[in-house]
Amino acid sequence: MKTIIQVIFIFCCILIKSQSGTDLSIKDIDNNQSVSMALLDNSPSIVFANSIPKQLSLNTNNLSNLSVEVTPFYYLNKKKYEGYEFFGLKDTLSTFKYKSGGFHNLSKITLSLNAIPKDSVTTIAFGARTNILTLYNFSPKELHELFVEIANDDDITEKAKEKLKGKGIDEPSVATDEYGKYVILLEEEKDRIKKELKVEEKLSSFINQLKNPMVTLDVSGAYSSISPNNRISTFRTDRYGIWSTLGLSFNLNKDYTRFFKFYFFLRYLKDNYIEDNLISTNQFTDVGLKFQVVLSKKFSTAYEYVKRNGDGGDYRSVGQIQWKFSDELTFNGGFGKNFEISNTNLITFLGISWGFVNNPKTKN
Template sequence: MKSYYLIIPIFLSLCVTAQEVDLSQFTLANTSSPAFVLVEETPTAIYMPENLKALAIHALDNFGESLSVELAPHFLINQNRKDRTYQQYIGVMVDPDTKELKQNPFSGLNTTTLSLAYVNKDFSGLADERKTYSLGLRTTLLRFYNKEKVHANTIGMATALSNIKVPSEVLIQGEEAIQEYYNSNQDEINALIQPFQKTIKPLFRLDAAAGYSVLFKENKIDSGTASRFGSWLTAETSIILNENNEAKTNNYFNLFLTGRYIEDGFNATGTDFFTNYYRDFGGKVEFEFGRVGFAYEYISRDGTISSERSVGSINFTITKDITINGGFGKDFAVTEDNLITIFGIHWGLNTGNSKVKLN
């Protein structure tokens, strides 16, 4: 019998009624966490994640002694809501009444993350390393995209998904056969949608973050605690460098500005702890070329003690779920011995349902 094909939407799960995009297929772009930034143990202190993973794990070069876990609740709650769509997630959609593109600048709130960390760290005035425990919160307050570019990419992805062809003899065999066909042709299907999974950065984005950290004064649980608190804003603007639809990746020039307030109680003279107060202002320039990013950041610190941080960094994407980065330069310090070399690895995981629908 002659074989023929039907063109139908294929989903990344069985028997659903709309095309779906699996956010887990997008690349992790999250090189730190607020819990790590607060204790100043990161290759980069200025960053703006596009966190499309339900869970991210950050580890530093002293593996086992410094670890941070960052959770994105958006991917774990309200998974069955009907308005859980890619357009809602990205914040660019067609108005049902006017048929014009509209943008929700507050859609970045669904990228809110909660982070936990512990770090073994040397502090000025303390004779030995202290393990600190940190809690951090981060969210995107505002973000603005090129609406036309995002919409065209969404339409392209929907068209690619809807044009996947499944043989009729597979269709009539039911769900298990369709799923088996999908599994056996996953490389081909992924190749169809890969051009639409390139990173599209907002033209402008504003993030807010805060963190709180404690250590035990005498390295014993019953010895009392000292604390550090910080809050900061980070703004980013991104300019695409290759307006070429044939390119495998989007390359960007990114400019960051940040302002921070810190109450630092991790200071000691003998057995007496005291608090310093700081205001940090700085910026960062970054070039992204596919899997590799090069950056330089400078932060000026004023307050109880004046200091500065001047660090160059490199970021490399190994897979869509794993990135590594490293930084070298001068960290905040009151002594001349403040050179730092820090290496970090970042692993994105997806738990629960990370799929959103395409309308």
């Protein structure tokens, strides 16, 4: 009942938030999935990467498993999350330059907390992830050319004034009553120039180049603790692991709305359990592949296969769908075979992800 109330509260927030106005923020179809959930193999997907972390996101799975993710640097230094510098691009006179070193990407680290209370057992998991490498389809020079063409509002204003002047309409003094009418005519002329220069198309291309990089490499780590009797004094280490995800993205149409994405996943786990009143440890190495087809800005489908090697080999084979209801709300579904958990391996996941979309803007 408590979990259902939490979910209802989340939906109320979503409905209010989804009514707010939109802007030209750089957003993505892929909403965050929780690293702490992935550690426990308890999410629609455990193979995922997202180069654009959310300020804050809530994830629930089958209405019984709730996790929270936060990107601390959104709150510590918001300036670094406004504009192209968020993506490690430093503007120069003729091109962009990638910022050197990993500290820029490390500043985008995302932390997660996952709690799973049950009748006799409570599990708490902590996780962290960050991107350490991103490569785009366009070169820094090509990205810069696109950026200049969409960010030259002053030049467009001057061109619009020249065109109005050619029509015999001079700019009046700000103190006159005619100035308000002139501003309206100026904005209309600017809109016509932007259409001629195809600014909106170029803006869309610039945004999609940034939100769908050609290559990404993420690293993640997580730790879980378990209390067999729901008492603080009985908490002990349950599982911990570290893993990396390499993502490749291939554009399928000129509008940058359809993509084929390929992921390679490598994870090391240590899993503790009690046997004959003694704590024993299993060690696993998970190797996985995922194929994802983004069919539109709102819908994608995927399949992932993960082979578990080590003490008691196993595998996970799950088909997935993802529907983006709004920039804040995403539904994730998964069906297939999971690793052996509680003597059952048939899984059906319904995941809901909701996040504060404070993504970087195309302009400062």
